[in-house]
Amino acid sequence: MELEIAMTNFPRKSYPRIMHKEALEACLQAVKGGQYAQRMHFQLGRVYLSKGLYELAVPLIKKEAENGYPSAQYTLAYMMDWNKGFTDVAEDEVTYWYRKAAENGHPEAMYTLGYRYIWGEGTTKSDGRADYWIEKAIAIVEHN
Secondary structure (H helix, E strand, O other): OHHHHHHHOOOOOOOOOOOHHHHHHHHHHHHHHOOOHHHHHHHHHHHHHHOOOHHHHHHHHHHHHHOOOHHHHHHHHHHHHOOOOOOOOOHHHHHHHHHHHHHOOOHHHHHHHHHHHHHOOOOOOOHHHHHHHHHHHHHHHHHO
16 A cells, blocks of 8 residues: 555656657757767657657667666666557567666666566566555655
8 A cells, every 4th residue: 555655645746747848959969069979869869759849859868768868778678668659569678678767776767677577578577566666766766
């Protein structure tokens, strides 16, 4: 029961609405200038994602996920999970990317991974692993 309460009360970030034109221009300038390359490639991918331009978003986000950027790993898993630029992705691949992001400290990925352990989505059911990841996510969010 405690786990269910924790899951329903998990504080989620609310992201500000993306100002597409300004964000696109800023990201393109930063990418051209080589500033914060990994983060800016990811942010550029997010701008494309928010506009539904999956053919532009997927390569940027996937590249930075493969390069170990936790937010890109989480976003890639989310895109696969919710068919945003992907179709027919195996559940274990989705779980793989949530796990990578969780292992790299992404609290929303930790929470989602815990949920996947509860239901056995792309992994073996495990209440112990579910508790571990959800509790870790909550501890990080409460600490911040």
